[in-house]
Amino acid sequence: MALVGKKFPNITVDAISEMGDNLRINVLEEAVNNKKKVLLFWYPKDFTFVCPTELHAFQAALGDFEKRNTMVIGASCDTNEVHFAWLNTAKDNGGIEGITYPLLADTTRNLSASLDILDAEWVYDDNMEEEILEGSNVTFRATYLIDEEGKIFHESVNDMPLGRNVNEYLRLIDAYTHVQTKGEVCPANWEEGKDAMNADRNSTAAYLSSH
Template identity: 40%
Template sequence: MLTVGDKFPSFALKAVVSTDPKTAFVDVTDATDAGKWKIVFFWPKDFTFVCPTEIAAFGKLNDDFADRDTVVYGASTDSEFVHLAWRQHHPDLNDLPFPMLADIKRELSEALGILDKQEGVCLRATFVVDPEGVIRFVAVNDLSVGRNTQEVLRVLDALQTDELCPCNWQKGEAVLQAA
């Protein structure tokens, strides 16, 4: 699995950005939103139970990420058509403010090393990628446990200080000074 300090892989994927089939589909690549921080998070399968809670939670924090010059991408190995149907039929996903990436060939998931060995679907992986495309944070949860989106935001805040941040540091608190 790729980790902190590794370059995030190149990719070109179809994505869903709305519930209207006429405007829903766009292409997203690693060059999309160049120069911005990126949160790229993966979930195992559409039309499941834990996944929409996480996706909706990232959606609720989207403005907070945007305030930090950061874009959010969600992804799974489901197709763009499955993503569209899920967005259309799940009220918590109707108005998502970020693209849902369709990694149906599993190329990005394989390059990142986040495919579950038994199920062949993405683990609940989260990557914070800096503007140069370098992975600065990775977290991976078991398929049955949702992640903490507030923690992802806290880590992004800490990374963007470019300072030493102590345990449980929160935005606005003092950073550590090296002796």
Template identity: 40%
Template sequence: MRNVILSVGSEFPEFKKTAVISIEKGKEFYELSSEELKASGKWVVMFWWPKDFTFVCPTEIAEFNNHYQDFVDRDAVLIGASTDSEYVHAAWRRDHADLRGLHFPMLADTSKSLATELGILEENEKVAYRATYIIDPQGIVRWVSLYDLNVGRNVKEVIRVLDALQTDELCPCNWVKGEATLAN
């Protein structure tokens, strides 16, 4: 049975999950919910990776962190997620130099329920594909990209698409912020 991937125009599923927000003892965990995100009135960029303690994943997570301020400047909440537990996330953050100073939460979908609802759970290994969702302030999916397990994504492209969506105008191929959009 093939997964049906939640796509553009769909309402992002409701969830309440534990996230790792710090490596400081006693302040590591936070319950993050879709309700809280919707109430913030901000755009949300949620990106998924397959497994902690692997090779491609930390390169992506570190690159998203390098561009964290770009998301903040665009009034967007950045969230990383995988099906690993919050304890594995916390251990990985403490262990990996590039992950210690993350500015965004690492969501733990240990039940795999959100990954399943999104249609991004790989059938054999039961881990999430490299998926990225851009969700508007009303909770509607406006962009989704999905990569195979062994291919890293381009964070600058995620930012470019977020910029284009936020114009609410027609944006031509390869459009970047500051360029003219298409007139109706």
């Protein structure tokens, strides 16, 4: 079920800071109370292969997100203790040492289930005469962009092997901010500094004829 245009779920989740402090984070409240946009990205598991490349890529771009008044939050279904161990593992050993944004520890899977991003399905087992869970019950690579009012303005879900392009989220934040501030809409491949359009046919025709 698409969540774009809706409020982010009002669910509080365990989390950990870079220093190993145990936190409780409600993403909706983080956006609204701090009047910031939030980028929340989910990854399947700590201590895996594609995942650390993504966490370090978001860390490398953290200053660019902060310039755009955007908080970055990572998330998986691992525990705070596993997160802490990974945070204390060197980058050249597959770890995420140096990551400074918080990581959600959705061990209850309350939030990820609400977002419907878990690789899991309940099926009926005739032999056991009961429903059993199939799948890894960890999250796909889901990404949410949330505005200052707590509304989701972008969501995407990648399969496990497919890493994300961090620059695309910066572009989407720029585009949404342009809509917020200028009231114009952003055409295909729009980037900051390029022409946008008014939401009418004449503007579309003029844009297409000039590009």
